[in-house]
Structure formats: structure tokens, C-alpha cells
Amino acid sequence: MAGVLQRIGVELPIIQAPMAGVSTPQMAAAVTEAGALGSIGVAATDAAGARKMIEAARSLTSGPFNVNVFCHRPASADPEREAAWLARLRPVFARYGAEPPTGLREIYRTFLADPAMVDLLVETRPAVVSFHFGLPSAAVIGRLKGAGIVLLSSATNLAEAEAGVAAGVDAIVAQGYEAGGHRGVFDPEAPDPRLGVLALTRLLARKIPRPVIAAGAIMDGAGVAAVLDLGAEAAQLGTAFIGCPESSADNFFREALFGPGAAATEMTALVSGRLARSLPNRFTALKDAELKGAAVPDYPITYDAGKALAAAAKARGEGGYGAQWAGQGAPLARAMPAGELVATLARELAAARQR
């Protein structure tokens, strides 16, 4: 079971998590240049946008990086539910002198129905491609593997990890319940045992015949050392990188990250239509009143409304409706350049391993 990072020449057992909307080609390149694996998330763009991001990263590093795609089932439109949702949001928009949109669209295409994105990846051959929310078809996996791309898939339980192994991926990203951003469960309707990263990483390390990459609440070298002890090949850190200057998080997000809400992240589906771990903010607070009990439209149809609301409020100086994803490690976030953070993590890891 050779390590996948070793195979592609990454020296440190550290992956910067792909965070669509927060990570950037600059961040990915800085991380890769510092000896870890940088990532970009292309779930919020199309093949043309992804091409630009890949080219931007390549202009900054000749090293390997990871491109992450979302493999959810295509959204199912439900005009009635969507109209009801917008009606609930109308008074919130009104607070910022705005109207909700008249209708909602599936603003991002799933990778499962995006042949142009597949073609782009096969053509540009990033060192690593990672799947979230599920797995593409055997044909697509075959094409990506044929292009020499290392494949990762996320799992929140043993069954999802076994599905990744059966599909032929090279390593499994064990996403603990602590992790920030979208929870990668394949079927959003299925019961979720909400496994923590320690339980999940150890379970997968013991039960599946592939390397495991642990994700969730890992913020420093001690956290990296801990998951290596659990049998992980590497740690994937997202929240740790939000405060970096290379991140595209806005100032409202950064302030929230370093504020008291960091201790009380919560899972919400209200922003995008799928559960994601977020800093508590004005949007998540809508659960207690304006959106209480409302039927949530599909991902990413809900996100169309969420982004419109965030933009309307921000135009009036209220930044608390943005997608401020963060994991349970948020209280330990640091603000430093991504390359410096990687060097710091490496030093801390070495110190932890010497004890």
C-alpha cells in the first residue's frame, strides 16, 4: 500500500483542502511549493473557469496539485418548494432593500453530467483529482486513470469508503463530522452516523485496503501527528488555510473566523441546499425564525438564493450572509502566508513526532 503522495513526489503528509470559493490557484501553488499538496476546487465553475484556475496554478508551480470536483446527483427542480423558499426569504432581502430573484437555477453542474470538465481534466492532467459527494462512472474513472491522474474520493463512513475502493480510486479522504464546508455524504437522505475524524480514520485504516487521508479539525502539527498515528497517510487541512492572504475569504469571513463564533460551528443546509459546517452567522440564524421548518430546495438550487441574499446584504455593508464554512478547529486558526503555514506545520509535526 504505497503512499499516493510519495508517488507524486509530495514530501510532507499534508494536503491543503480544496475549498471552492476560498482556496485559489495562488494558495495551491504556495502550498505545493512549500512541500505539501495544494488543491483547487472547481465545483463552483465550469470547464472554462477550471481551465483558467489550472493554468493559473501551473504558472506559479511546476509541482503537483489536486483538483476537486463535486459528484452529487443532478438537482431536481421543484418550482413550488423554490417559490415557497423565496417567499420565506423575501422579508430578509427586504431588510437590505432588495427583492429575491424571481426563480432559482441549478447554478453549478455536477461532475456526473459535465463531459467538458472530464475532457479538460484528461487534457490538462492535474497530478490528483478528488471526488466529493460521490463517485463518477467507471468510464470516467477509467479515462482519468488512463491519463495518469491519482484519484481520491471522500467518505464519511465505511460503506462510502468501500464504494471508492470498488470504483478504483487510489486513496480515501476520511471526512470527519468536524470538517468545515460541505459534508460529503453520498446520499443526503440517508441516516448519517456523524462519525468523528478519529473514529472514522481509525476504522478506515483498519478496514480498507487503500491509504487514508484524514480531514476534520486538524489545525497544527500535533493534529497531523495524531492522524498519522491513527494510520492515515496524510492530513487534509482546510480551515487552517482560510486566514492565509492567498485565500479569497472576505474580511467579514476572516473576522468571523477569528471571533467567538469559531467555538460554535454548526451544520446548515440553508445556504446551499446540502449540509455544510459553517461559522454561526446571520444566515445560519435564519433557522430559528425566517426559515424555521421550511422545506429546503435541492443543492445547488438553494445556493442560487443564498448567493443572491449574500450579495444583497453585502451591498448594504452586512457581510454575515456569506458562505462562511469552517470546521470545529476554527478557534485554532492562524493568519499567515500559506507557504509559511506549511513550513510551520512541518516543524510542529517534526516536534510532535520526536516526543
Add this chain to the structure above:
Amino acid sequence: MAGVLQRIGVELPIIQAPMAGVSTPQMAAAVTEAGALGSIGVAATDAAGARKMIEAARSLTSGPFNVNVFCHRPASADPEREAAWLARLRPVFARYGAEPPTGLREIYRTFLADPAMVDLLVETRPAVVSFHFGLPSAAVIGRLKGAGIVLLSSATNLAEAEAGVAAGVDAIVAQGYEAGGHRGVFDPEAPDPRLGVLALTRLLARKIPRPVIAAGAIMDGAGVAAVLDLGAEAAQLGTAFIGCPESSADNFFREALFGPGAAATEMTALVSGRLARSLPNRFTALKDAELKGAAVPDYPITYDAGKALAAAAKARGEGGYGAQWAGQGAPLARAMPAGELVATLARELAAARQR
């Protein structure tokens, strides 16, 4: 910040969790004799019962052990809610040819209102006393400390840990959301950020001036090594010991522990009146129908009904209504004598630390 285990002569950084109803004086003694810290839980008995347990443990070991008490606020009776609860349970009792009790009692006294238990502890001086669900008064803490007893208190977040430090306890048990049994939140009505053990342990190790003991989903030496890397002084394991012959878990519980439900533990308040992580069983399944939406009486008033139902069903051969607490690590449970398990954990820990 000297380690508390060192102070009392415990050689291994391992504590067997006090599990009222599952751990036994025999288990505690076997663990202590093997070089870790054994524990008994006396939350489900009174001072006379606790005395017997302490004497039984002392007859088997001259080493240190931990006595755990529950520090919840006294139950608040609500005859209407309790009558409604029993009415909901009536058809479930009927399935086993039984009637629900005519009324419910606060079957266990909280340590906060149990001066006889305080006197017993001061008199018998166990090496360690640990608090769950909260903290006793300064006067009680003063008496216990005056008797030379090392004190631990549980915390599920930073504020609870800080309260323990302010009260003068010697170390904090960081109980992750993964942990089996009763979730130790001080205020069951307050929002719970559900911190995983990795996030919580690292946060407390970084932020509080006391040793931290990590609890939740730790099942083997790799797990122990992981939490030590996070800065914990020791790991507390409960679920790992359920399968030991010294445990008082019945065969139904053991079968469930080693069955498929181990992968899907869930938090339920239906059994006792407080949230506890349980194997899925007939009792937890009542949430979907018989007890759906019902107002749950206070802890431990609810437990009175739960125990009556478990007994009625068991009398007819149905063991699926017992309190089958287990943590998210359950799929990695092993059945071996407690002393042998401690020796195995020690070997695994040494191996993990050498890598």
C-alpha cells in the same frame, strides 16, 4: 503541569472509563493491576452501594482507582409529562404482556444532593473522584481535596473545562461527541457544538492550564498515541472494555456491540432522559413512531420507565430495550479480559510511538 496519573503511581496513560451499569469492581481492579487506572461508576447506586463497590475493588487491588459521580441538577418532576410518557409507552409494554408503572420516580440521587455519598468518599478516600454533568459545590470540592483525592471533571467544550479549572479540579476529561454513554454537557438545554474528540482535546490542551484526558472513540494503542500527540496526558476508553468478561453487559448487549449496529451509534434521550450515545436497538427505534415528538421527562425520571420497559421485555426474551451505550469506536471492540486488554493497548501504544 505534572501529570495526575504519575502523581498517583499509574504507569500507563490509560483510564478505563467509569460506566455505571457496565464496569464493575472486578474490571476496575483488573485494569489497575495491569498498570492503567480502573474506574467504577456509582451514579446508579447510593452511598451504601458505593461502599460495597469500593470495598470490592479494594479487596482485589491495593492500587489506585477512580470513582465517578453524576453532578446533574436535581430532577424536576412533571406529573403531566410523565403520565403522557407512560401513556406513549403503554402499547410497547403491552407487546411484552406488561403494564407501564403507575408513576415515575427520581431513581438516582444527584451527587449535588447526596451528602452521604460525599461523606463516604471522604471516609474511603479513593485515589481519584471524577465528576460528570457538572461540578459540586466549593465546599464539597474542598472536603474531597482535603482528603487527598485527585479530582477530574468532564467537559464537552471550553467553557465547561474552564469551569472545572475554576472549581479547582486537577484534570479535565475532554469528552468528544463520539463518546458512548451519557454526554456530559452541564446544561442539557444549551446549544451543543458537538465537538469531536480531536478538536476538543487539542483546543483544551492549548487553552487550559490543566492536564487533559481525552475520551471518545479511542479503541486501541494507535488511538491512545493519537490523543497523546494532541497534548492529552491520557486516554479514557469505555467502549473498548464493554466486551471484557469483567463487564456486566448482558449477552444481548454484547451481541449488539459485535453486530452491524456498531457502525451506527446514535444519541438518544429516550432511555434515561439525558442524551447518551447508544447502539441502535429497539429502544432507540421508538423515536420513529411510539415516542416521536414526545416531551421527555427529566433525567433520571425517564430512566425509571426505561428500566421497567427493559425488564419487561427481557422477561419475554427481548433484550433490545437495555441501555446499550457505546461510542463511535464500537466497530473496533474486542472481547478479552480487562488486564489482557490493557497489556495489548500498552504494546500497541509502544509500537505506535516507535513509528
